[in-house]
Amino acid sequence: MKHSLRNLAAVAATLFIGAAAQHAFAHGDVVPQAVDTTGLKNLGADWQKSNPYRKDKTAIRIGDSAFNQNCARCHGLGAISGGIAPDLRYLPVGDEGDEVFMPRIRKGSVRDGRVYMPPFEGTLSQEAMWAIRTWLETVHED
Template identity: 45%
Template sequence: MSVSFSLKALVAASLLSIAGFAMSHGDVTPQEVDTGELPDLGKDALMVNPFREGNEHGDNYAEAINVGKSGYAGNCAVCHGIEAMSGGLTPDLRELTEWDDEYFIGRVMNGTERGMPSFRENLDQTAIWAIKTYIESVSPPQ
């Protein structure tokens, strides 16, 4: 009887854990991002962060970080953690060296099959690249 009870308890706990993980990412309500004085980057996805120093709009780097910090707090922090420091359920964005700019814009605009929502309809490209600029400005883990 105790083996059967233990097995049932283990199965129930496993199912609850899986359900909690699946639901933890799915109920994100995107928040509007005030892009302030940053230039409108249009609808066609850029494949390189234009706000990075040395790029086309690099002179807006500091402003992009400020806008991105606010945009990150309202749209990303709930899953990816404050200042991009994950609590373990989602990737620590400070450590994603394989996320080049093209990969990043694709993930954010299209979402993922593992639960990250698409932000294509809710965030314009200016806000998305500002968020990427902010993430790059956060110190990596020591």
């Protein structure tokens, strides 16, 4: 009887650890991925206040890929959140949405000492960030 309880406990512990490990890696590689912005106008060192690529087909294509590489693990494929992070389809379009989007992607979000979103400034270029914003406007919902 002692052996069967020990075996049962060992099996339960193994299943628990395996499930916990699988959950921990559910979002895959969380290291920001490089974004190739070839084909986009270089924006220089000064940060733009509004999206210079709005409705640009190249920016939409690059932004789609960049979002999937860097944002979808938390914000969901197609920007449809599964509850971990905000659903970005509901960001306002136009300059109003730019004012919400750009400070958050650049500086991230920390509350009570907890990182809710890492800062991407210094990792992603301004061009890559605006390309993501351009793509997000194509999946916008009211």
